[in-house]
Amino acid sequence: MTTTTGRPFVLPGETVDPSLVPTHKKHPLRLGPGLRHIPPSDIIPTVAGQLVTNPVKNSIWVEYNSQRYIPQPGDLVIAQIVRSTQDAYLASLSPYTASATLPQLSFEGATKKTRPMLSPGSLVYARVSLANKHMDPELECVSSATGKSDGLGPLTATAGTGTGTVFDVSLGFARRLLMARSREEGRVAVLEMLGGEEGGGLAFETAVGRNGKVWVGSESVKTVIIVGRALQETDRGGLGIEEQRRLVKRLIREMR
Amino acid sequence: MPREAEPSLSEKQFVLQALQENLRLDGREFDQYRPLELTFGDQYGVADVTLGKTRVLAKASAEVTVPYADRPLDGIFTIATELSPMTAPSFEVNRPTETEVLLSRLLEKTIRRSGALDTESLCLVAGQKCWSVRVDVHVLSHGGNLIDAACLAVVASLRHFRKPDTSIEGGVLTVYTPAEREPVPLSWLHSPFCVTWSFFGEEGEIAVLDATWLEEQVRVASCTISLNRHGEICQIAKLGGTPVEAVALLQCTSVALTKAKEFSALVDRKLAEDLKRRDKGGLMAELKAENDR
Amino acid sequence: MTATTAPEAALGVLPRADGSARYSHAGYTVTASVNGPIEAQRRDEHPYEAHVDVIVRPAAGVGGTRERHLESLLQSSLSQLILVKNFPRCLIQIVLQIEDSPENDYANTKLVQASLNFGIMPALFQTSVLALLSAAVPMRATATATAVAIVLQDGTRKKVIDPSPREIEAAKSVHVLAFTSRDELLLAESEGDFTVREWDEVCEIAERVCCRSTVTKEGIEMMLDDEVADGPDTRHFLRSAVEDKVAADLHWK
Numbered sequence: 001m002t003t004t005t006g007r008p009f010v011l012p013g014e015t016v017d018p019s020l021v022p023t024h025k026k027h028p029l030r031l032g033p034g035l036r037h038i039p040p041s042d043i044i045p046t047v048a049g050q051l052v053t054n055p056v057k058n059s060i061w062v063e064y065n066s067q068r069y070i071p072q073p074g075d076l077v078i079a080q081i082v083r084s085t086q087d088a089y090l091a092s093l094s095p096y097t098a099s100a101t102l103p104q105l106s107f108e109g110a111t112k113k114t115r116p117m118l119s120p121g122s123l124v125y126a127r128v129s130l131a132n133k134h135m136d137p138e139l140e141c142v143s144s145a146t147g148k149s150d151g152l153g154p155l156t157a158t159a160g161t162g163t164g165t166v167f168d169v170s171l172g173f174a175r176r177l178l179m180a181r182s183r184e185e186g187r188v189a190v191l192e193m194l195g196g197e198e199g200g201g202l203a204f205e206t207a208v209g210r211n212g213k214v215w216v217g218s219e220s221v222k223t224v225i226i227v228g229r230a231l232q233e234t235d236r237g238g239l240g241i242e243e244q245r246r247l248v249k250r251l252i253r254e255m256r
Numbered sequence: 257m258p259r260e261a262e263p264s265l266s267e268k269q270f271v272l273q274a275l276q277e278n279l280r281l282d283g284r285e286f287d288q289y290r291p292l293e294l295t296f297g298d299q300y301g302v303a304d305v306t307l308g309k310t311r312v313l314a315k316a317s318a319e320v321t322v323p324y325a326d327r328p329l330d331g332i333f334t335i336a337t338e339l340s341p342m343t344a345p346s347f348e349v350n351r352p353t354e355t356e357v358l359l360s361r362l363l364e365k366t367i368r369r370s371g372a373l374d375t376e377s378l379c380l381v382a383g384q385k386c387w388s389v390r391v392d393v394h395v396l397s398h399g400g401n402l403i404d405a406a407c408l409a410v411v412a413s414l415r416h417f418r419k420p421d422t423s424i425e426g427g428v429l430t431v432y433t434p435a436e437r438e439p440v441p442l443s444w445l446h447s448p449f450c451v452t453w454s455f456f457g458e459e460g461e462i463a464v465l466d467a468t469w470l471e472e473q474v475r476v477a478s479c480t481i482s483l484n485r486h487g488e489i490c491q492i493a494k495l496g497g498t499p500v501e502a503v504a505l506l507q508c509t510s511v512a513l514t515k516a517k518e519f520s521a522l523v524d525r526k527l528a529e530d531l532k533r534r535d536k537g538g539l540m541a542e543l544k545a546e547n548d549r
Numbered sequence: 550m551t552a553t554t555a556p557e558a559a560l561g562v563l564p565r566a567d568g569s570a571r572y573s574h575a576g577y578t579v580t581a582s583v584n585g586p587i588e589a590q591r592r593d594e595h596p597y598e599a600h601v602d603v604i605v606r607p608a609a610g611v612g613g614t615r616e617r618h619l620e621s622l623l624q625s626s627l628s629q630l631i632l633v634k635n636f637p638r639c640l641i642q643i644v645l646q647i648e649d650s651p652e653n654d655y656a657n658t659k660l661v662q663a664s665l666n667f668g669i670m671p672a673l674f675q676t677s678v679l680a681l682l683s684a685a686v687p688m689r690a691t692a693t694a695t696a697v698a699i700v701l702q703d704g705t706r707k708k709v710i711d712p713s714p715r716e717i718e719a720a721k722s723v724h725v726l727a728f729t730s731r732d733e734l735l736l737a738e739s740e741g742d743f744t745v746r747e748w749d750e751v752c753e754i755a756e757r758v759c760c761r762s763t764v765t766k767e768g769i770e771m772m773l774d775d776e777v778a779d780g781p782d783t784r785h786f787l788r789s790a791v792e793d794k795v796a797a798d799l800h801w802k
Contacts, residue, residue, distance in 0.1 A: 007802070009792045011682070013690025013730045036632075036687075046632060046687035048791045050799055065798040066685035068567040068585065080264045095261030096345045096587035098638075121265035133637055155266070165270035172798060187801035215266075221274050225281060238800050254283060259588065297578075297649055302608075309564040313648060317609040340606055342582040342644035344565065349604060392609050394646055396580060397563045 007050040010062060016043045020051065024058035032061025065172030069094045069211035071131035076178070078155065078166060078209030079126050079139060081118050089118060091126070091139060093211045100137040102126060107141045108149035116154065123155040123166060123215065125207045155207060155215050164205075164217030167228040173235040177208045189241055190230045193248045200252055202226065226251050260346050263473050271474045275462050282468065287511055289404075289466045294412055294522060296530045300439065301417030305409040308468065309399025314409035316391045316417035320431060323379065323386040331378020332388035335363050335410060343395040355402070362403055362493060363393070366448050366482035367410055370490035377443035380422060380429055387419060389442065400468040403480055407450035412523050415444055416530065448490045449519040451512035452480045460500040463508055465515070479505065481512040485520040556675075556783075558790040560683040568684020570676050575711045576651025577672035581680035585641035599636035601628045604644045605673065615666055619673060626727060626736040627677055632687040641686060645673050651714055667740060668717050670725040671696050674736070675783070682791050692735050693759040693783040694727035697751045699743060706747070708754055724748070726755035730784070759783055 008020065021029065021043060031037055034047045045051070049064030071077075071093060079091035082099050090099040102124065104115045118124065130138035141152040157164045169177075176186030183189045194202050204218035204227050216227045230251055234244055274281060284290070290308030297304065301316035323330060337360045339347045347353060352360075367373070378387035391410050395402055418439030421432045454467040454475040467475060477497025482490040489509070494500070556574035563569035566582035573579070586599055593600045603623045605616040623643075631641060650669060674694035681688060698712035698720035709716055717723055722741025729735050734756075739748065761782055 009788075009795060011691050011730065011788060011791065012688040034687075046689075047685045048682045049685075049795055050802070052802075063799055063802060064685050064795065066567070068587075068684065070586070080262075096259055096584070098588050119265070121262065121268075123264050123266055133635060157266075163270055163273055165266045166264060176801065221270070221277050221279060224270070225274060225279055225283070228281065229283060238797060240800070251283075255279075299649060302649065311563065313646070315608050315648075336611065338606075338611065340604060340644050340646075341584065341642050342563070342566070342580075342604075342606075342646060345584045345587055345642060390609065394606065396582075396646060397565050399565060 007052055007063070009049075010045040010051050011048050012044075012046050014045060016045065016051065016060075020053065021060060022053045022055040022058050024055070027058040030057065030059040032059055034062025034064060035060065065170055067170055067212065069171060071100070071128050071137040071211075073128050073131050075128045075210040076152075076208070077126060077128060077139070077211045078207060078213040078215055079124050079211075081120050081122050081124065083120050084118070089124075091124065093137065098136045100128070100139050102139040102141065106139070107153060108147070110142075118154060125152050125155050125209070125215070127152060151207075155217075157217055162217055162219040163221055164215060164224060165228070166213050166215045167231055169212050169214055169231060169235045171210070171212050173231075174208055174210055174212050174214070177214065178210065183241075187241060188234060188244070190234050190244045190248060191227070193245055194227055194230060198245055198248045198252075199226075222255055226255050261344075263470055267470060268474045271471060272456060275456050275464065280464070281470070284466075286462075286464045287515075289515070290468075292408075292522065294408070294526045296412070296416050296526065301413050303409045303413035303416060305405045305412070307399070307401060307405040307466070309397055310401055310405050311396040311399075312402065312405045312409045313394040313396055314391055314406070314413040315394070316389065316413045318387050318389045318417070318419045320380065320385055320429075321388040323383065328383035329379050330375040331386040333368060333373050333375055333378070333390075334388070335360070335367060335391045335393065337363060337393040337395075337406065339395055343398045358495070359393075359402055359406060362450065362480055362482070362491075363407060363410060365491045365493075366407055366450055367414075370446070370448050370482070372411070372444065372446055372448055373414060374443040374445055381424065381427075385429055389414075389417075389419070398469060400470070400472050401452055401466050403452050404450050404466065407448070407482070408519060408523070411447050411449065412526070414442060415447065415523065415527060417442055446484045446486070446488070447520055447523065448482050448484045449516045450480050450482045451515045452478060453508045453512075454478045455498065455500055458498075460498040461504070463500075463504060465511070479508065481509055483509075483512060483516050485513075485517045487513050556786055558675075558679055558786070560679060560790065560794040566684075568680050568682070568686070570679035570683050572672060572676040572679055573649070574672060574675070576649065576713070577647075577669050578649035579669075579672050579676040580646045580648055581673075581676040582644045582646075583641065583677075583680040583684040583686060585684070585686060586636040586639035587642065589638060589640035593640060594638045597637050598633040599631070599639040599641050601631060601633065602640055602642045603627065603677070604642075606644065606646045608647045608650065619666060619670065622670070622736065622738060623673060623677060626674070626692070627681070629735060630678070630688050630690060630692055630729070631681065632689055635687055643677055643680065645676060647673075667696055667698075667723040667725050667738070668712065668714055670694065670738070671711070671727075674727055675787070678787070679790065683794065690729040690731050690733075691787060692727050692729045693787060694725065694736065695755050695758045695783065696723065696725045697755055698723045699741070699747060699751065708751060710754065710758060722747070724751045724755070726752060726759070728756060728759040732756070732760050761785075 045062050047064050049062040052063045053060045082090045082092050089102040091102050092099050107116050126139040126141050129140040142149050176188045179186045202223045207215040216224050218224045293306040295304045303314045305312045339356045393406050420439050421437040423430050454464050455477040456462040460477050479494040481492050558572045560570050562571045563582050568583040571580045589600050603620045605619045671694040698709045699706050699722045700720045722743040724739045727736035
């Protein structure tokens, strides 16, 4: 049963029509989230969503939105420090789940003598380095290849004078924000609008965690609140580009 | 052990900073409630209250039972609040947390002890049979300010509820089923509502109404004032926390009165709408029966 | 008469749960919340699988043995649907809140109502499946359930789909059956006096109600009733309810 967009809606357990599965001469078929492979050749969806294919990369996956983050290696996440042990921090990626380990030396320029001091409750922007179903996930704040942080590390208010906080969004929305071309592919342009003419050129910085958290930092509290509310209302209301523009204008007006 | 989800330091600090600049994270005023919705179910006595992300369902029911030995002329009235993991995964069944105990105590003092429901009217046969009215409070979602939402839901459900009609002839009690005789409303004396203030700052100088879950984690004190629209106070509970100026508390009480009047008007309006909706159906049904003959 | 009101469902009704659903049909209304996979307590931890915890809360009164029975039935069947091997040592928590049950206008309401289990089982089952789909918990397949009662009417044994509480009380036997989306029998619970042949017939009727994917006129030659054609097309309903929600979620694509 195809939708008007041409992406078929699938429920768990339904067999995928073999004609929909892309083929490629060189690359093997890559299965993305929401599908499982039953040898020899069955591809079965495990969640309810829309089946999407990318013939160029020869990949197939199920597109869906959810609230509970499951760690995948390579994801950028915002973690909250729970406590510290002798040589690692325990950080939580989502509430009520097992904590991830973040080695204390996994920060740029950290040695045994100079370690970063992170107190419980502080936030870090990290990458998931290890995640599988049998082990607690592990994080890193520095690229293991180059030794540089690339923007990872503790999330604090800008230059000590500003302020910032983290807002909860759905996982699908976080993914849209992290896309390279979020306006065209993810159809989300709130952040651009807020920093552009519709928003009156607000100055703020953001960090998006794939685990459904967005850090917003700025000099003024009002700016942070406007950005946070814009993000959350776009997410919850399922707003399109035009509606996002109207939302930004309304928020600027309200918070004057 | 239930695992509590703690907000981060940044979130807590930010909420406080915003409040000090007269701002709240959702853009509300300090004395503004989130959008409040009240709906009644098809059955009598079911009230669903939505206050922002908080959702509370109250269901009233009644059955005939034996009265307490020391109070033969009174009926029985109980309010049961049991939080389940639906409220939040950190709550466990059969393991009361502080939130649950406080909620249950406040509802008890506000509604039961203030005599909102006339228990003497529940007596059927002195010392032998009486009505036992029971309200079950189900918290479907915890987004902050459970107390105000739960109290509103309980009051609305009790005012909406109809108990079966009864008659006593020669010492024999007959309880009519809903098909035989229309059920009758309870004997309701006054409608108390809870208004909870949360205090922030070193000396509790910032006072805010209807705190969200995050604001509740940051607050240094809270005070619940229960009163009805006539300004009669049923109880005031400030259980510990940072001391607050007495003058500020008096101001809070007078604002609470305004809110109680608003709640009262809301409940009255919703009950009237529900009555009209049922009446329409009732009239139609009556007409139909006549046509069938 | 069975109330053949159309079933209604809404997904994502609780803002703070990972997944939620509200389902009402034939007078029953149930709200379910799903949280998971989250960390399990030490005592519930399983080294290779996720633990599925089901909690049923009645509308009035505290839960008792009746609710524990419903919980154990749901837990064993839902554990077959969820891909528990994907999340070792984790917990999938499902809480079902019964909001409304059909009122028996001919009897006074008592808090403890006997034999109401089977009437509400299909509604509980459907709500759990919808909530699990809303939470995007990986599953092997979806499932639908229905209740059938064998009632003695005018000397013949009549099979009634989605029986009312009155019909359940008067029935000779009541059966609840659930089928997965691959037409496999997942759950079969029966109570009362019945023969093996009667059970086979009940199973066939239930299969027709649960597994029908399009409305066809196949089963008319049976001695049963047009109630089969009138019964809700549960699979189609499930599919369209979830499809609408997914389309709303992915409006941006």
